[in-house]
Amino acid sequence: MKLEAKLEGSSVISHSQGLVGRLETLLLQGNSSDVSLRVETVDGDEAKQFQAHALVLSLQSPVFGFMLQNRNSSILLLHESQDCVAVFDKFIRYLYCGELSLHMDQAIALHKLATKYGVSDLQQGLTEYMSLNLAGASGSGHVVDWYEYAAAAGDEGLKATCLQFLSWNLSSVLRSAHWPSVSAELLMALLRRSDLVLQSELELFEGLEAWLVQNDPESLTVENALRAVRYAMIPPRELFRLQRRSHMLARYQESVRDLLFLSFQFHSASPLQLAKFFDVNCSLFVPRNYLTASWGTPWVINSPARDDRSTTFQTQLGPSGHDEGKRVTWNALFSPRWLPLNLRPMYNEQGAMHQSQSVQPSVSAARPRIIITPTTSSAEFAGVHFQKTVIVSTRQQSQLVVHHVYNFHQSTEEAGDFLAHVDLQQRTSEYLTDGSLHLHIIIKPLYQTLIAIKK
Structure with a gap:
């Protein structure tokens, strides 16, 4: 029992934890159940069944409410992807108890279920969970997965948060085993940014070349990606070395010839001289x-x-x-x-603080x-x-x-x-x-x- 003092003469008696426990027991034992949820994969290889209560489901999910109103059987058949079937017990428990425990690799599946069944509080909670756990998820590649999922689901907030984290930690992303699995869309989104944090532009080029070799995309994707590299930020000696040993540059030399030529001009001429003829504020000349x-x-x-x-x-x-x-x-x-300076106390010749400032809470x-x-x-x-x-x-x-x-x-x-x-x-x-x-x-x-x- 929890007793909280409120206004003078009044208190609140709270047994909410006990209520949550009884609701969980209701789900586990299926007492007074009036609907059976059968959850299975599309191919029927995996299935789970839950004895549930229409009132609870309808209160928590408008989608369930609509489905239950239009059912013609005591069994409600639900088709879900395999990852969603695997966590459906956690999802249904949340509907009864308002809480769940999860691992990082379960976040996407639970977010899918929350979105599909219109459980907005859970949907928002999972978005916040992923946003707050980007650092811990980076080593296992979940941030890339979360970005790809957010892009597909249209969750612009989560998508932007993941992209920002990947941009700020690009060196570790480039060295990870998950880098080749990055989509072409995410690759281009990263290449266009000026706030990438990494060792050098050369490191970015080498990571890009590794991705291109691994994924072998269509020519237009290769050309767009190579043209997003800021060659002017690579020292001339490294540019010469790249031209000699990079198979990708040799193969697509015509696509980036103008950028390489402009970069060599950039390194050889005085910036003041170059600025008379070229826009030195374009992305090619902006460091990351x-x-x-x-x-x-x-x-x-x-x-x-x-x-x-x-x-x-x-x-x-x-x-x-x-x-x-x-x-x-x-x-x-x-x-x-x-x-x-404008908030520091001022003193007169006798060492006394000016009266107008002596009452200002400037230290705060x-x-x-x-x-x-x-x-x-x-x-x-x-x-x-x-x-x-x-x-x-x-x-x-x-x-x-x-x-x-x-x-x-x-x-x-x-x-x-x-x-x-x-x-x-x-x-x-x-x-x-x-x-x-x-x-x-x-x-x-x-x-x-x-x-x-x-x-």
Whole structure:
């Protein structure tokens, strides 16, 4: 018995757990059953039978309600796929008890049943379950399966969530045994994105070539996929090597010849010169989130709730081979309780706080901040602006997975939403690994078209 105090003079007596237990007993023993559900595969190889109650089924499922109203027998025959038959006992128990336990490999089948029979609460709960368990499911390939299922079922929210996770953890996806099973539709959706997190564009090309060899798709798919690679982000020496040893490039050379030629021009000419004739803001010249040292640095902050931390690192001025020898030095400052200048208390010459600010709760605005600034003179950045990206990773099943990605522009020193609403005092925070904050800072140089392109 559970007794809860409510308004003064009133209480609530709750025996809901006991009611759930009696409903489960009702299902298991079939007492007072008025309908028999026979669930079998289309070919009839596997079947299960449940003694059920029309009232309960109709209350939980409008689809069952309609079917039961129009039945002409005490037996209701249901045809389901084999995976759905295997979990139907869990599904029917949910209708009686409002809860179920599941493994990751059962999520799709249960979602199918919830969708088919209009059990919206369960459908939404399973979508949320899959969205919250992407990291744990990544090693077994379930994220790819969940994406493909969401795409087929028209669940745009789950589809977008899975695609975002795969994009942020593409290096591990490319190395997994499940990469060859990715559909052509998912492959192209990934290739078109600029927020992919991976070691380099070369790693992406090698993963793409492995997929193409394994799946042997039609020529149009191959051409579209090869043209989605950003060859200009691959150093010239690697491009020459690819042309010599890649059978796929040799076979489809005519399809990507213009991209390779433009990429070599990009690496050999001054970006300012190139910008006079080409649109350097097109996707070919836009870097993704590369993890190699030329683009940024990893940064592990131990005990991030205590003191300010800082680090210094260098990146290449731009992705063009013309800028290969030029470096930009960056300072990064992390503070667990940073207070913006406009909210810091101001003092007069006698050291007293201004009265107008003494009553402001400015300290409550303090929260984790990261500030990244160049030490190099901005005069050396002519034609280049920088997008700064901070990746936060957490450990799941012995490997780091990307938990969140923050982006901010050259014109701002800090990411305004960085770790917003995160309590770093909690060592069990989902953003921490063994009490430490695992960051990776990426500087993405983008060339600007300064002069109108000649037609």
